[in-house]
Amino acid sequence: MDKFTTITGVAAPMPLINVDTDMIIPKQFLKTIKRSGLGVNLFDEMRYDDDGGEVPDFVLNQPAYRDAQILVAGDNFGCGSSREHAPWALLDFGIRCVIAPSFADIFYNNCFKNGILPIALPQEQVDRIMEDARNGENARITVDLEAQEVWLTDGSRIPFEVDSFKRRCLLEGLDDVGLTLEKAPAIEAFESRMQGERPWV
Template sequence: MKPFLKVKSVTAPLPISHIDTDQILPARYMKTLSRSGLGKHLFHDWRFEADGSEVADFVLNRPLWRNAEILLTHENFGCGSSREHAVWALDDFGIRAIIAPSFGSIFATNCVKNGVLPVPLSWAACAQLMKEVATLPDAEITVDLTETRVTAPSGTDYPFDIQADIRNALLSGKDDISRTLEHDDALAAFERRQGRIQ
């Protein structure tokens, strides 16, 4: 996966609570095992009319935020069913970080396994960022994983917590399989000791 160090971007505001994975990516678009191509279906039922035309006022259809790499939203983002495809759609669309007061736990795990950073900030911090984005919609927010902080357009820093092993995996761009293979020699030695391989 792509390493995550620091992202500075305009930030798409989506002030809605309890957005579930079926809203992020409707189940009818989960008929693929490929991680690419799902971005066109991200928030499909919110982004498109029944005839396929874009909903003009949906945040990710507006020219200013069409290429945003950061999504700012409300609590419990990614709740509902365990659906890794939802994260694949966000990643394929270009979203690198999501800032919210809380996340669905399985969704957050799927994010870090795919190089997307879920950033937990307090409700007050998220509300302040929403105000700044509303006032200066083209201003950029910085999400810095090396320093574990979010910097608002005003310059205010908001530190966030993240487990050390998750942070290191994202910084290095190594998924679970890559990190396991780093111990290939030790694993092979263990297997030999158990008589499983010659």
């Protein structure tokens, strides 16, 4: 998993509430177990019309936001079914951070396990970031995980809080496998000891 320390880039404004995981990545794209290749179908039913053409008004189809790394969303983002394909699709598109007033719990935790930083902030602070994001390429927002701050274009900073363990995992690029591998010497020592004590096992 890639480390997350600081990112600076364009933030895409999506002021929709209750964006569920089926909206993020529709069910027909859940056949794969690969984490790559899903970005093209991110928000598929909103991004494309019935003929497969892009919907010009959808934010991620607009030139200013095609390379957005930050998504500023509405309340209860990631609700619905617990599909891990949702953060996979966001990450494959290039989204490394989602800022919203609240998140569904399973989606929130899945983000950390896949290298995405979800930031929950009060509505009025999300509104400030959303307004900045509407300036498109003229607005470069910075998210600093080490300092736990969002820096707006005017230089103002909005602090946020993240669980210390989840923060460490992102800063060090540790997913569940990486956390297990940190214990490799202890696991190997235990297995060696058990082989001596219980060779029949």
